[in-house]
Amino acid sequence: MHAFWMAMLLAFSSVESSNVDRKPYWDGKEQAWGYYAFHRARWVEFGGDPAKWGNATRLEQDKVMLQALRRYVANCPPDANLIVWIGNYHNIGHGSRKQTAYTIKLARELSKLKIKDK
Numbered sequence: 001m002h003a004f005w006m007a008m009l010l011a012f013s014s015v016e017s018s019n020v021d022r023k024p025y026w027d028g029k030e031q032a033w034g035y036y037a038f039h040r041a042r043w044v045e046f047g048g049d050p051a052k053w054g055n056a057t058r059l060e061q062d063k064v065m066l067q068a069l070r071r072y073v074a075n076c077p078p079d080a081n082l083i084v085w086i087g088n089y090h091n092i093g094h095g096s097r098k099q100t101a102y103t104i105k106l107a108r109e110l111s112k113l114k115i116k117d118k
Helices: 003-017 040-045 058-074 082-092 101-112
Strands: 031-033
Touching (some): 003 058, 003 101, 058 082, 082 101
16 A cells, blocks of 8 residues: 555544544534544445444445545646645545644644645
């Protein structure tokens, strides 16, 4: 796997769950779960098996998250900060150029891995 994608998986997992496979929990909006805090609808949207929401393996979660990341990147405008865009896309459901506490935390995790924005 390309180093960029691996770093993105590690950074998102760290931000979303501290790299712990969380059991389903209420996140203030709805049930979320796993290394990437997937809501059921988002899990299915990016190719996850509905029957495995809440109990998929790490590999299955990584595959679904890679699908999500690829879509976020594909939708990123050329003049937008890639990390801010995809961080917002995952966190709030759409891309945005606005830096938030979430995207700052994501960028901090990526900098620990020595991966930088385009």
